[in-house]
Amino acid sequence: MAKPWATLGVDLHVEPTGPGLRRGLTDALREAVRSGRLAPGTRLPSSRALAADLGIARNTVADSYADLVAEGWLTARQGSGTRVAERAVVPPAGAAPRRRELHRPAYDLRPGFPDLASFPRAEWARAARRALAAAPNEAFGYGDPRGRLELRTALAGYLSRVRGVRAAPDRIVVCAGFSQGLRILGTVLRARGVRTVAVESYGLDVHWTLLSRAGLRTLPLPFDHLGTDPAPLTDEGAVLLTPAHQFPMGVPLHRDRRAAVVDWARRTGGLVLEDDYDGEFRYDRQPVGALQGLDPDRVVHLGTASKSLAPGLRLAWMVLPPGLVEEAAAAKGGIDTCGVVDQLTLAEFIVSGAYDRHVRSARLRYRRRRDALVAALAERAPAVRATGVAAGLHAVLRLPSGTERQVLRAATWQGLAVDGIVRYRHADADVEPMDALVVGYGTPPDHAWTGALDALCAALPE
Amino acid sequence: MAKPWATLGVDLHVEPTGPGLRRGLTDALREAVRSGRLAPGTRLPSSRALAADLGIARNTVADSYADLVAEGWLTARQGSGTRVAERAVVPPAGAAPRRRELHRPAYDLRPGFPDLASFPRAEWARAARRALAAAPNEAFGYGDPRGRLELRTALAGYLSRVRGVRAAPDRIVVCAGFSQGLRILGTVLRARGVRTVAVESYGLDVHWTLLSRAGLRTLPLPFDHLGTDPAPLTDEGAVLLTPAHQFPMGVPLHRDRRAAVVDWARRTGGLVLEDDYDGEFRYDRQPVGALQGLDPDRVVHLGTASKSLAPGLRLAWMVLPPGLVEEAAAAKGGIDTCGVVDQLTLAEFIVSGAYDRHVRSARLRYRRRRDALVAALAERAPAVRATGVAAGLHAVLRLPSGTERQVLRAATWQGLAVDGIVRYRHADADVEPMDALVVGYGTPPDHAWTGALDALCAALPE
Numbered sequence: 035m036a037k038p039w040a041t042l043g044v045d046l047h048v049e050p051t052g053p054g055l056r057r058g059l060t061d062a063l064r065e066a067v068r069s070g071r072l073a074p075g076t077r078l079p080s081s082r083a084l085a086a087d088l089g090i091a092r093n094t095v096a097d098s099y100a101d102l103v104a105e106g107w108l109t110a111r112q113g114s115g116t117r118v119a120e121r122a123v124v125p126p127a128g129a130a131p132r133r134r135e136l137h138r139p140a141y142d143l144r145p146g147f148p149d150l151a152s153f154p155r156a157e158w159a160r161a162a163r164r165a166l167a168a169a170p171n172e173a174f175g176y177g178d179p180r181g182r183l184e185l186r187t188a189l190a191g192y193l194s195r196v197r198g199v200r201a202a203p204d205r206i207v208v209c210a211g212f213s214q215g216l217r218i219l220g221t222v223l224r225a226r227g228v229r230t231v232a233v234e235s236y237g238l239d240v241h242w243t244l245l246s247r248a249g250l251r252t253l254p255l256p257f258d259h260l261g262t263d264p265a266p267l268t269d270e271g272a273v274l275l276t277p278a279h280q281f282p283m284g285v286p287l288h289r290d291r292r293a294a295v296v297d298w299a300r301r302t303g304g305l306v307l308e309d310d311y312d313g314e315f316r317y318d319r320q321p322v323g324a325l326q327g328l329d330p331d332r333v334v335h336l337g338t339a340s341k342s343l344a345p346g347l348r349l350a351w352m353v354l355p356p357g358l359v360e361e362a363a364a365a366k367g368g369i370d371t372c373g374v375v376d377q378l379t380l381a382e383f384i385v386s387g388a389y390d391r392h393v394r395s396a397r398l399r400y401r402r403r404r405d406a407l408v409a410a411l412a413e414r415a416p417a418v419r420a421t422g423v424a425a426g427l428h429a430v431l432r433l434p435s436g437t438e439r440q441v442l443r444a445a446t447w448q449g450l451a452v453d454g455i456v457r458y459r460h461a462d463a464d465v466e467p468m469d470a471l472v473v474g475y476g477t478p479p480d481h482a483w484t485g486a487l488d489a490l491c492a493a494l495p496e
Numbered sequence: 497m498a499k500p501w502a503t504l505g506v507d508l509h510v511e512p513t514g515p516g517l518r519r520g521l522t523d524a525l526r527e528a529v530r531s532g533r534l535a536p537g538t539r540l541p542s543s544r545a546l547a548a549d550l551g552i553a554r555n556t557v558a559d560s561y562a563d564l565v566a567e568g569w570l571t572a573r574q575g576s577g578t579r580v581a582e583r584a585v586v587p588p589a590g591a592a593p594r595r596r597e598l599h600r601p602a603y604d605l606r607p608g609f610p611d612l613a614s615f616p617r618a619e620w621a622r623a624a625r626r627a628l629a630a631a632p633n634e635a636f637g638y639g640d641p642r643g644r645l646e647l648r649t650a651l652a653g654y655l656s657r658v659r660g661v662r663a664a665p666d667r668i669v670v671c672a673g674f675s676q677g678l679r680i681l682g683t684v685l686r687a688r689g690v691r692t693v694a695v696e697s698y699g700l701d702v703h704w705t706l707l708s709r710a711g712l713r714t715l716p717l718p719f720d721h722l723g724t725d726p727a728p729l730t731d732e733g734a735v736l737l738t739p740a741h742q743f744p745m746g747v748p749l750h751r752d753r754r755a756a757v758v759d760w761a762r763r764t765g766g767l768v769l770e771d772d773y774d775g776e777f778r779y780d781r782q783p784v785g786a787l788q789g790l791d792p793d794r795v796v797h798l799g800t801a802s803k804s805l806a807p808g809l810r811l812a813w814m815v816l817p818p819g820l821v822e823e824a825a826a827a828k829g830g831i832d833t834c835g836v837v838d839q840l841t842l843a844e845f846i847v848s849g850a851y852d853r854h855v856r857s858a859r860l861r862y863r864r865r866r867d868a869l870v871a872a873l874a875e876r877a878p879a880v881r882a883t884g885v886a887a888g889l890h891a892v893l894r895l896p897s898g899t900e901r902q903v904l905r906a907a908t909w910q911g912l913a914v915d916g917i918v919r920y921r922h923a924d925a926d927v928e929p930m931d932a933l934v935v936g937y938g939t940p941p942d943h944a945w946t947g948a949l950d951a952l953c954a955a956l957p958e
Binding site: 158244347372 | 539613615629633635652672838941
């Protein structure tokens with residue numbers, strides 16, 4: 035006989051075998067515990083419930099439980115029912131040891147993370163509750179591959195208001211982080227026959243790898259104090275840029291070059307992929323509107339909640355030229371891949387104004403950190419110049435020539451995780467070598483920022 | 497007549513009315529375009545596909561398309577099919593038009609959906625609040641590509657207890673629905689040099705398409721009353737099965753065949769992909785434990801929250817043989833793609849017992865619907881035999897030979913969206929043709945079930 039679940043307590047899958055029911059049940063339960071299939075502490079169904087479900091006498095189950103309590107496999111306590119004993123499982127020999135977390139750096143100053151400690155948990159939970167209550171039933175079904183309309187509508191309004199993006203809900207495709215967006219675009223471009231995507235000399239190798247995996251060659255453009263230089267662009271099918279705040283160098287793309295990129299796209303039918311990863315965080319310079327506003331038919335605007343809220347949400351978005359929406363939706367797999375609850379919650383978060391409030395408060399926090407960083411450098415490491423600090427969550431610290439490696443070693447001794455600029459340079463980039471650190475100020479929690487700065491200054495040349 | 501969607505291209509809901517089929521279809525399509533319900537640029541199904549789906553002659557559809565091209569509503573171009581013309585829509589004056597929901601079928605009996613109205617919104621919101629409060633800060637960062645450890649731990653306990661799966665958290669990869677899982681596995685198999693995946697004669701074409709897109713040929717296995725027959729398996733690299741409850745036929749895989757499949761995998765080094773899509777919903781037959789329990793080194797167990805909770809969560813999971821975890825994580829993109837809040841919420845939902853409670857109550861609801869279906873058929877359509885009803889969220893209604901199309905047409909007249917078995921048959925399947933309906937009982941809300949049954953019985957031969 036076999037019966038997989040009980041009507042009370044927990045679902046339980048046992049297949050009693052052998053002679054006598056009691057012995058069969060006992061053997062099956064013992065084996066389930068011994069093998070670890072029933073984890074220590076697991077609560078078993080009541081004898082009554084299990085008996086009803088197995089269609090056998092309650093006493094048989096009770097006796098079986100009693101046997102196993104006597105053998106030490108189960109424990110029975112008044113009020114907490116029958117449970118698998120805590121020490122019941124013998125771990126298999128040679129089981130993988132738990133990964134050790136030794137040598138974790140004291141401070142993580144690598145860029146790319148917001149302050150995870152400031153994720154607005156309570157506000158998010160409230161928005162989720164409201165969103166869940168308001169959602170139509172069909173929201174819980176298989177969704178539009180572009181993402182929930184509520185979110186696309188909220189984003190269209192927000193992006194147009196805050197970033198100057200020309201957006202309509204039906205031109206937006208929600209995606210699981212920037213990575214999924216770039217992967218989708220890589221697939222679409224490749225399917226259109228594109229073979230080469232121009233990129234920046236400095237950037238993230240994971241993005242270049244994503245494009246390579248889609249079968250696209252990445253070709254770096256020159257870079258100088260005006261940002262990335264689009265002049266060498268010819269018949270590449272697309273160019274990937276961070277116009278508002280070059281990553282990681284921090285300069286905004288000069289207005290002449292913005293115009294030149296769009297001109298190139300119009301002239302050649304190319305596509306500009308605008309990675310607007312931290313467009314919300316501007317401190318003391320003129321805001322830089324989205325490049326997409328210049329030509330929504332030639333620029334794909336990519337934004338993300340990874341910096342403004344948290345990477346763990348895995349929510350990003352693309353605003354696409356009209357002709358590209360269907361192809362992108364198909365490349366996404368023809369169905370939505372992002373959870374509807376988070377999508378509806380983000381929509382509610384934006385519409386209710388909680389998103390704006392959160393971004394404002396985060397901006398203030400990051401600005402204070404940035405100010406402390408600049409002040410500490412001026413006082414304690416005057417040989418080091420911080421650049422790219424007008425916006426974003428990181429700065430580039432220019433080091434005296436030839437010192438990058440040495441500073442990185444010193445930083446490690448100080449318990450810092452921090453990156454040298456070299457790891458952000460494209461292998462084929464034709465740029466003058468420089469020595470620099472890329473210092474993110476998102477990750478350390480507020481209380482740790484002073485300590486992180488002390489450690490950083492101690493690692494820098496005086 | 498009415499039919500809500502077509503097998504190729506886009507979802508399309510047309511309800512030709514008036515005299516003559518051609519004119520009715522033309523009017524319905526024109527109205528769909530004029531109202532904006534079919535957006536400019538939308539690709540229409542091929543005339544063959546739409547004709548097959550509507551159960552009418554292909555020429556009728558082709559003529560109708562031709563009329564609308566002549567009128568300027570559609571465009572037809574070699575190689576890109578028939579599309580809605582870009583300038584076709586006259587936007588109505590005034591505010592954004594609310595999408596018209598005319599002609600929606602009164603009852604949707606297509607399989608694959610749980611009862612969306614019963615998604616436990618309030619419990620989910622409470623679990624989310626608790627999960628958000630308890631999460632460590634790092635949970636909001638970029639995650640382990642396998643998914644959150646809390647969820648993998650909860651799943652390992654649950655699957656072992658309820659489905660007899662031999663699972664450890666580090667062998668589980670969370671994915672955005674079964675589709676992402678299958679796509680990942682397709683990529684992994686192809687990278688390992690596999691070229692052919694055996695599949696079942698009956699199944700979901702979207703799954704076959706996913707495998708094809710990964711570069712894999714799908715080869716259907718024979719099917720009879722014992723389920724899918726693994727005897728012809730030779731050197732295919734993998735086989736995709738629904739052992740607990742064949743989709744859509746509903747039979748469990750016979751125990752000899754379960755053993756034979758695992759033997760084949762051991763002998764040839766092949767992999768068994770176990771699609772356990774509705775393993776939680778069993779009513780009155782012997783439980784069928786997961787095939788994976790027979791050999792966790794050769795069987796990948798795939799489960800999903802799409803049937804037990806809601807597809808909109810986009811949460812599914814794979815339990816993988818040890819050697820496959822790293823490859824699967826890489827094929828997922830090397831980072832987590834599922835939102836952390838939903839993952840933590842599902843973990844909390846499982847650990848707190850809310851998941852078990854929800855599944856039990858859903859099981860009871862579906863069982864009542866199933867009982868009502870069987871009783872109604874016995875009384876009002878004795879010529880029709882319901883099979884595959886011991887488990888799951890759908891039944892197969894065997895029809896008198898040669899009547900499937902006619903019954904589908906009658907069902908459409910009754911305002912039912914329902915599928916014939918023909919759309920679940922693999923194009924290369926060598927099985928005796930049969931006439932049957934696949935009737936899902938998940939979608940209609942409770943209050944509509946009686947009405948849905950009345951409409952269904954009215955469409956069936958007496």
